[in-house]
Amino acid sequence: MQGNAAPPDKPSPMEPPLLPASPSVRAQLTHWLDGGYLRKGALSQLPALVETCESRYPQHWLKPLYTMMLYLGALSLGAGIIFFFAYNWASLHHFAKFALVEAAIAFAVLGLYTVSRLAPGRQVSYWLTGALLLLLDLLVGALLALVGQVYQTGADPWQLFAIWAAFTLLPALAYRSDMLWSAFWAQSNLALWLHFADLGSLWGIVADFGWAILIIAVCNLGLHGLLEVGQRRRLRLFTQPFANNLALTTGVAGLAWFGAYHTLDSRLGWQHGALFFALLALVPLLYLVYRRWCLRVTALGIWGFAIIAESSMLLARLLFEGGEPAGSFLLVGCYVIGCSSGLAIYLKGLVRDGKLQEMQHGE
């Protein structure tokens, strides 16, 4: 996940990587060997190849270290400011606390301005921008919390996270930052969850715990749909793979939880049959969307394992309803192991085919 997601090349129709590729030649060669992309005869040429490549990029390992330290530094600076006024709460007038955080916000914006004046395309400016955006977002959240804490208006906590999420979305869109999109995902999910916890409804839709989970899951799948369509249509604005996968995972997990709750906690009836047919219908639909239309191995994995979990619970419910428990356990166990292994083999095959195609097309 890159802080400032603006790689200079165009977005790929293939599944984009969640993490930047390792710049280490050894790591790349090991990956190719593991994947079976290199013939055995090629092994004898590897030491010379590694030496040649590493002599051209002698300090490749420094780059991820720099990035990590920069982001950790931004986080520590933000946390340091928050802890400073928290520790000196009684000694500082509240105007001093506001001034401290607002000055830090202004400095973060000034830093962004300075970085924007650097030569475009330089990788250091991507890193610095990402770190400064992280710091800015953290400080804005701290300021919102500080105002709420100082004046004690009794406002609901969801409002803080909703305002914070709305703010985060703007720099996330402006800088196309996957990290800020992920922050937006976290803040908006928290706002939704706290809204249901505080008020028990949203826009007039009254929801108990189960329905709240379902509504949050649908919202997450909506966000996933937006980012997925944007990515497939090569819209740089919405090509945010990490946030996309977070939204998908949350959405699918919420649906799975809702399904599991109703599978196990209601009288065996027509809804179990409906769930069975829904799961059956999902398989070709997911195949079309994530395999035929555009290959998304991660999405297939997330949906696939959720369907296996759901169908296992359905099977267990049917078997345990009146059957013999030991045999039922064995059958459910075999079903889970068989389906999971089959899916894992299928997904590994897809990854290998995808990599081979990438290599063949020189992408």
Next chain:
Amino acid sequence: MKGHHAFWLTLIATFGLLAVINVDIASKERQLAEGTVVRFALAPVDPRSLMQGDYMALAYALETPILGALTEEERAGSLNAYVWVTLDEHAQAHFVAIDRGEPKPADVQRVQFRLRDGQIKLASNAWFFEEGSAARFDIARYGEFRLGDDGTVLLSALLDEQFNVL
């Protein structure tokens, strides 16, 4: 979006939010300085500990008549509403009725309250103070609030039985 466009959008968003927050701070400071003084009698309090130091969980005597005036259905859910109160010579608030949209009688004040999880919240239900000074607030009998024109209240002080600020 080009780097400088992204920067200007972020600048506008950041300083726009800072402007809104600072206007809100100024309006709250004005309310604390100029708002009508309203004092709510406290129900027994419960000292606890938190990161910033200590705080006291507050409950108000006014909560009981408010809860009593709500319907069963209202009590079961969440509510943002207003209550009418009269103020005596010590600015202590006394319950009149729940504001249900009828014309406001003369000499009553309209105060916002929230109902969450069956509990009435009059602005804050907590009073934060420096660690180690809990004993000072043991004798608190009233919470002093400043009432805004829109019915919002901000807790400004805790008072003893003789209405002295603690």
